[in-house]
Amino acid sequence: MTLRVEGLSVRFHLPGAVVHAVTDAAFELREGRCLALVGESGCGKSVMAHALLGLLPGNAVVTGHAWLGSLDLVAAPERVLAGQVRGRRVGLIPQSPAAHLTPVRTARAQLAETLRELGGGQSPDALARRAGLRPDDLDRYPHQLSGGMAQRVANALALAGDPPLVIADEPTTGLDRPLVESTMAELRRLCDEGRAVLIITHDLRAAEQVADDVAVMYAGRVVELAEARTFFARPRHPYAQGLLDALPSRAFTPIPGDPPELTCLPDGCAFLPRCSRATSRCEELPPLNGVACHHA
Ligand SMILES: Nc1ncnc2c1ncn2[C@@H]1O[C@H](COP(=O)(O)OP(=O)(O)OP(=O)(O)O)[C@@H](O)[C@H]1O
Numbered sequence: 534m535t536l537r538v539e540g541l542s543v544r545f546h547l548p549g550a551v552v553h554a555v556t557d558a559a560f561e562l563r564e565g566r567c568l569a570l571v572g573e574s575g576c577g578k579s580v581m582a583h584a585l586l587g588l589l590p591g592n593a594v595v596t597g598h599a600w601l602g603s604l605d606l607v608a609a610p611e612r613v614l615a616g617q618v619r620g621r622r623v624g625l626i627p628q629s630p631a632a633h634l635t636p637v638r639t640a641r642a643q644l645a646e647t648l649r650e651l652g653g654g655q656s657p658d659a660l661a662r663r664a665g666l667r668p669d670d671l672d673r674y675p676h677q678l679s680g681g682m683a684q685r686v687a688n689a690l691a692l693a694g695d696p697p698l699v700i701a702d703e704p705t706t707g708l709d710r711p712l713v714e715s716t717m718a719e720l721r722r723l724c725d726e727g728r729a730v731l732i733i734t735h736d737l738r739a740a741e742q743v744a745d746d747v748a749v750m751y752a753g754r755v756v757e758l759a760e761a762r763t764f765f766a767r768p769r770h771p772y773a774q775g776l777l778d779a780l781p782s783r784a785f786t787p788i789p790g791d792p793p794e795l796t797c798l799p800d801g802c803a804f805l806p807r808c809s810r811a812t813s814r815c816e817e818l819p820p821l822n823g824v825a826c827h828h829a
């Protein structure tokens with residue numbers, strides 16, 4: 534099932550300020566493809582994911598469209614999101630999975646409950662095995678699970694309803710390299726089985742391993758959208774180039790400056806104050822034709 538995001542924006546209304554968390558995002562994610570959504574902390578990645586699942590708090594206003602097949606996730610009422618979308622059509626592997634498990638219940642109890650809610654015929658053990666857990670791991674409480682096991686339980690929970698779209702929010706944070714590798718390999722497998730997979734990460738190395746496509750976000754906007762192979766060989770947006778140059782395996786040069794406040798964004802390119810190629814043209818908003826930059 535294809536996800537088509539069109540003109541998606543999210544505003545948080547606070548007393549005296551509006552946070553422009555996501556602005557005019559657009560991308561397509563087809564089945565069997567893996568899209569990595571990358572960008573610095575606070576650029577709107579998790580908010581975008583939560584908008585797709587109707588999980589934002591009451592002060593959020595979401596506009597635009599997110600078509601999953603013929604259903605617009607933005608317009609869908611909570612009843613539909615709860616009954617048909619979350620867990621069934623879209624599985625979320627949350628940021629810091631251990632924090633999302635109930636501390637007083639075993640992994641098996643939580644899997645069993647989710648399976649019951651979804652009404653599927655699978656057993657917790659079968660599901661756990663598919664996620665790389667042994668059945669006796671399921672008798673553990675969350676505090677008895679290692680980071681890697683908690684990650685696998687979270688994966689199993691997200692996949693319990695066999696959703697065609699899986700969103701993984703920072704699936705590798707806090708994991709050591711071997712676990713990063715195996716988590717990424719698992720996500721790739723989900724994709725190769727025909728699901729659409731959206732991986733949110735600021736780990737560009739991990740993204741390079743598994744993604745078919747890359748979307749770079751900056752200050753709430755998608756500023757570059759490209760096939761992963763092309764992107765990692767030749768990033769076009771100065772910000773994307775900066776992200777790659779900051780990697781230890783590359784130049785190890787951080788991008789100077791900080792991202793702008795999302796409560797007072799400029800009319801033009803939000804990267805202007807940090808960009809070495811900026812000219813007066815950048816005061817005009819560059820359109821996204823693969824890359825949102827007047828100089829790329
Ligand atoms: N409920 C809220 N009310 C107001 N602002 C919010 C709310 N939730 C998120 N934000 C703001 O929206 C912006 C985007 O946050 P988001 O969590 O999407 O960042 P992110 O790209 O996922 O970063 P990270 O890599 O740190 O997870 C941040 O500036 C954040 O402070």
Ligand code: NI
Binds near residue numbers: 578579580628702703
């Ligand atoms: Ni996040």
